[in-house]
Amino acid sequence: MKPNTFAMRKHIPHDLIISILSNLPLKSLKRFYCACKSWALLFEHPHFMNMFRNNFISRWHSYYDDSCLFLKHDVGDVLYLLSGENKIKFDWPPLHDKIFVNTPILILGSSVNGILCLYTYKNDYNKIVLWNPTTQEFKFIPSALYEYNPFELRFPLLYGFGYDHVTDDYKVIQYNRFYKHFTWEMYSLRSNSWKKIPALDHVGTVLNNYPTGMDVHLNGVCHWMDEISRRLDKAPTETEITAYLVSFDLTNEVVLTTPLPIKKCEARPVCHGPPCFLQTHLTVLNGSIAFISNCEDATTTFHISVLGQLGVQESWTKLFIIGPLPGLEHLPIGIGRKGDVLFKIDDKLAWFDLSTQMIMEVGVREESILAIVVGSIEPSTIRLLSDHLQMFSYANLMLEMFNPRHEGVY
């Protein structure tokens, strides 16, 4: 751009300004709210909102360069990778053994650089594996810090799987609940060990079960939904439970919490019984953290809010309303390429196109689909994992399986 004499000669009509502003990211747009009164009303302008939404989902983002679906069945160890029209069958890494017989295999978050973090658990014990479906390489990771007393009951919950691009390392976050206290710890593939994360100590979790559809990874930060109980200042005997987005930076180990865009009374995922249900889902929509819920009315209509700035509750902006979708029994499963939302309607998988509001069925009709992960496999980064995994051999796996901790617990 040439240096400029900044005198205003031409007046730009309002409709042209609107076309320009609709291309801005959420944060810039909110900043320009106070330019003049008519700009502050843009979000109530249906024509502007349509343009803004379309630009928002059509903006190219590498995260969606190649989005694939991993379809997991509850019967047998079958995993399908669905990429466009192709359906490829994969065999699971050997997670099942004499201890973990027919335990459900779960996927933590989504794939990161083509790698999946799989785990299975039984009572208070879990087994975690990092796995590259394309190369079939896998690496069992130790289940926790070794310093814990093997006779003390420990309930581990896995919270995040992500990639730290500064140190070129894959990391897993785990919460351990003991009888009277809890700890947070992080696994690093490079050091092949766990360490405690003091930064998360003030984030107590009240979730009892393994969370699904609650954790996402974006640019080296793991995000998950949690409920934080706090003593009320006015009445110290009572606690207030608030739903939060917890964001943990894998590189500098800094934690940030953002209240979710739901009212207090709706914070707990309470089931109102059929046909009404209340569901929430955390996902990534074109490079932004997005929160999907039917919280406002507990129907088959879903609202998608996008986070403008981490840590700022007011920066949640409701961008899309989907539905009502008859036949919908489950919350959206995930968001794929170009902002297509994946739903399960009448036991069939279907993509919902946010820009055209059209539903496209996926050519998969299995009724026993248990978990679906929307992820991407980027061939350029797969090599990285191979480098990491080369050092781990089958001998390593055998060592993990005969880990003395197993014998101690069972």
Next chain:
Amino acid sequence: MAEETESTKTEPLKTAEEEFKKLEITEEEESELKLETSDHVTFMVEASIAMKFGAVQQYLEVSPAASASATAIPLHNVASRELILILEYYRMHDWVDAGERDLKEFDERFLKDLNYEELKELLLAANYLNVEKLFNFLTKSIANIIRNKDVEFVRTFFGIDNDYTPEEEAAYREENAWAGVKFV
């Protein structure tokens, strides 16, 4: 050996001749339209490009006789310097051999050569001519320029009068502080 060299010599001659014939044909087929800008400069523009302009299409629908090239199609709100730029943009983007990388480089250079005032004039011209591709390119580029700027810059850029009272503005700035609004 000798025969081969002879044949290789004649080959390129033939193809060159054919190419020349092809060129003649395309030249004959390619009709031109006369466009007249607001500063009364007339341009002979390839019909294939001129027909991409919504304003030209509309004019021809109303008065089809203008395509006979005798009368100039008036473009009241486009000056010659803008039309030159628009034609440059469309000739490049219409060129079959232009790869994705070439176009990206061209777009960057195209933008670099414009100052803010010229950019706005070009946007107005693109809007008047109803040329979608260039219009979208310009709106995206302007959005890119202003995205990290402050409110004052944007007001000056668009020539917007602040119609808030100082109290109202302060309240808005506080409310949207997360978006990086500096306090005055």
